[in-house]
Amino acid sequence: MxxxxxxxxxxxxxxxxxxxxxxxxxxxxxxxxxxxxxxxxxxxxxxxxxxxxxxxxxxxxxxxxxxxxxxxxGSVAADRYDITDIAREHLQALAAATGESAFLSARRGDETVCLSRRDGSFPIRSFVLYEGKRFPLGVASAGAAVLAFESDDWIDRYLDRASLEAEHGAAHTPAAVRARIAETRQLGYAVNPGLIVEGSWGLGAAVFDPAGKPAWALSLTGIESRFTPARRSELGRLLLQHAHQLTERLRGR
The missing domain is CATH 1.10.10.10 (Winged helix-like DNA-binding domain superfamily/Winged helix DNA-binding domain)
Structure with a gap:
């Protein structure tokens, strides 16, 4: 260099x-x-x-x-990159339907950064994620969802250079991250079972740009008792529904 x-x-x-x-x-x-x-x-x-x-x-x-x-x-670049106005109604709908906190995150290189948050009606909330917060890909549900839909070759190179285990603990070894990638591809959405803060769970679904690349993510966070297996399935279905709708809107923009 x-x-x-x-x-x-x-x-x-x-x-x-x-x-x-x-x-x-x-x-x-x-x-x-x-x-x-x-x-x-x-x-x-x-x-x-x-x-x-x-x-x-x-x-x-x-x-x-x-x-x-x-x-x-940023104001000049917003016309090309900012989708918060388009995503706002999806965040509001997710927060209203689930009672949990809903987020829009954007991919920036090897990270995701939270752009927008909408809180639901449930009074106990997780504050692990907030506007401006960044996480490496593969960490938190938004970054896990984005990473899972990259190519296998890109993921191999990323995990070779990333220091996820050193920075975020043993739950983020390459083997553990690859296991969650496989799970995410099977489910369609990513699950973060309290890996950042114990008891704070999250689900994330990738949103794709017009070229078909995972460029954003919608996510939901809340306390563990609200993310039972049965409810995770319902929350995941809602996330995928809104992520697909937002992807389709961006293709037609």
Whole structure:
């Protein structure tokens, strides 16, 4: 990897870290640790990004936040990539029908990022997933659903380079992830049986772009007692129904 490519990679890591820390922002040390770079390098990059308007700094707390230039760029890119308006009615319908929290997540490289959340009527909720939260593919139900519908060759390469077990525990060994991929392909939807936070379950279904690639996911989360085997089947059916409808709408957009 040449020097220029390394700098771009570091900048990407810094911006993703700040995105995950919104709206509170993050200090320089936190950004450095999460981005895998030294504190002086993080400070240098953040200062340069601030000069261009890509990040901002709260003068009261000293925390760094995403800047106004990214908002402007995001507004321009939204016409192509943002499907939250189209997906909103599906999230509302899922939350209303199930009582659980419903989410839309988008694939971004080797991760999924939560774009939108709608809470159902059941008073006990899981807050593992929230808007702006990122997980690697294969972690959480949304990322598991997206990963399962990639090609086998791509999955092999991804699992070779990913550090899921080191970052997310023994339930995310390559063998365990492959077992959940097989289950997801059989069911059509992914099941997260409390692997991130004990007692917090999730189901996810992939949404495909017009080229047939898994680019988004709809998911439901809630407490374990609400995700019995019989109810999982019903929740999965609803998720697949709405994921298919959303996929079809995107093809016709």
């Amino acid at each position: 040449d020097t220029g490519t390394q700098v771009v990679s570091k900048i990407g890591a810094v911006l993703r870290t700040l995105s995950a820390s919104m709206p509170e922002g993050a200090g320089t040390t936190t950004v450095a640790g999460a981005s895998g770079i030294t504190r002086p390098t993080a400070h240098r990059l953040l200062t340069a990004l601030a000069a261009e308007g890509f990040v901002d700094r709260d003068q009261g707390t000293g925390r760094w936040l995403l800047g106004p230039e990214l908002y402007l760029m």
